[in-house]
Amino acid sequence: SLTAGIVGLPNVGKSTLFNAITKAGAEAANYPFATIDPNVGMVEVPDYRLEELTKLVKPKKTVPATFEFTDIAGIVRGASKGEGLGNKFLSHIRQVDAICHVVRCFDDDNITHVEGRVDPLADIDTINLELVLADLESVDKRLARVSKIAKTKDKEAVAELAVLEKIKPVLEEGKSARSIEFTDDELPIVKGLFLLTTKPVLYVANVAEDEIADVENNNYVKQVKEFAATENAEVITVCARAEEEIAELDEDDKKDFLEALGIEESGLDKLIRTAYHLLGLATYFTAGEQEVRAWTFKVGMKAPECAGIIHTDFERGFIRAETVSFIDLKEYGSMSAAKDAGRVRLEGKDYVVQDGDVMLFRFNV
Numbered sequence: 001s002l003t004a005g006i007v008g009l010p011n012v013g014k015s016t017l018f019n020a021i022t023k024a025g026a027e028a029a030n031y032p033f034a035t036i037d038p039n040v041g042m043v044e045v046p047d048y049r050l051e052e053l054t055k056l057v058k059p060k061k062t063v064p065a066t067f068e069f070t071d072i073a074g075i076v077r078g079a080s081k082g083e084g085l086g087n088k089f090l091s092h093i094r095q096v097d098a099i100c101h102v103v104r105c106f107d108d109d110n111i112t113h114v115e116g117r118v119d120p121l122a123d124i125d126t127i128n129l130e131l132v133l134a135d136l137e138s139v140d141k142r143l144a145r146v147s148k149i150a151k152t153k154d155k156e157a158v159a160e161l162a163v164l165e166k167i168k169p170v171l172e173e174g175k176s177a178r179s180i181e182f183t184d185d186e187l188p189i190v191k192g193l194f195l196l197t198t199k200p201v202l203y204v205a206n207v208a209e210d211e212i213a214d215v216e217n218n219n220y221v222k223q224v225k226e227f228a229a230t231e232n233a234e235v236i237t238v239c240a241r242a243e244e245e246i247a248e249l250d251e252d253d254k255k256d257f258l259e260a261l262g263i264e265e266s267g268l269d270k271l272i273r274t275a276y277h278l279l280g281l282a283t284y285f286t287a288g289e290q291e292v293r294a295w296t297f298k299v300g301m302k303a304p305e306c307a308g309i310i311h312t313d314f315e316r317g318f319i320r321a322e323t324v325s326f327i328d329l330k331e332y333g334s335m336s337a338a339k340d341a342g343r344v345r346l347e348g349k350d351y352v353v354q355d356g357d358v359m360l361f362r363f364n365v
């Protein structure tokens with residue numbers, strides 16, 4: 001499954017945030033086949049629709065979708081030079097599908113900053129530069145090979161060469177490749193390069209507890225937002241320290257705590273939701289008397305592939321899917337009422353599943 005890696009300089013609040021993730025963790029009983037890796041935290045994806053469906057259908061059990069975060073510790077200046085820990089750090093980043101980059105946006109004299117000052121932009125730069133340098137090395141290696149083949153007028157090589165030559169000068173300026181606008185033709189080539197700085201990134205601005213309700217006036221956050229806009233990245237604000245506490249509360253206490261902080265949604269919920277979308281993920285539901293469940297799929301997947309997420313037999317023997325949107329099901333109150341109103345569709349193998357679809361798969365065994 002897809003995972004988002006948490007990175008950041010030392011002492012910015014990564015472990016605190018990761019602790020919040022593992023404390024909030026998904027109910028293990030629901031996911032018996034989940035892997036156990038201390039660096040991976042699995043959380044449930046918050047979704048009000050799942051609660052509503054549970055109220056409508058009253059199943060024996062409700063199972064939310066899950067999302068995985070990987071804790072990637074150990075970034076150091078000079079990582080791209082391939083020294084020990086640094087090398088390991090880069091190979092871990094290579095394996096994740098998106099990057100959550102935690103940046104310190106809180107002042108606290110008691111907590112040492114590795115570089116002796118709070119400066120989120122310089123921090124971002126320090127890490128991004130290591131990734132940029134690693135990419136530059138990959139691009140140079142690739143250029144050496146591809147430029148030879150391109151001389152033979154090989155079409156693919158010529159196209160790749162053009163892409164590499166578009167990327168290289170940007171990296172040389174110290175900028176991430178994600179800041180480049182690629183054409184639809186170029187995108188698959190870019191994907192095949194497996195660069196680090198094209199991975200989607202989410203900057204997580206870690207602010208002080210007493211500033212979380214008023215982040216608009218936080219200058220550090222403002223700077224991070226301005227920077228993120230230049231490279232098509234997203235920003236969310238959290239207070240990691242508060243999240244660690246929130247993660248241990250039940251729903252009612254959580255609401256009270258959030259109210260006291262002056263925010264509507266916990267930073268962790270925001271993080272999960274944003275990372276989920278960043279990866280192009282969406283949710284469909286199955287809603288039976290036994291179980292109401294949310295399933296994660298990639299936007300653009302067709303019905304048989306989505307059925308295959310539940311079981312490979314569902315994909316192999318796929319016939320059709322009885323489909324109703326969550327909104328319609330909620331409006332009509334039950335599957336049969338939605339059917340009577342003509343809101344339940346019979347979708348075939350070419351149907352592109354939509355976020356919020358409630359589906360019943362028909363298949364041959």
Ligand code: GDP
Pocket residue numbers: 008009010011012013014015016017106107108111206207208209238239240241242
């Ligand atoms: P890491 O090295 O990036 O994993 O950072 P840690 O999570 O270990 O945090 C470093 C220190 O900063 C710890 O003492 C945390 O309690 C503290 N810290 C983390 N988040 C916050 C925050 O939002 N506000 C304040 N004041 N301190 C924080």
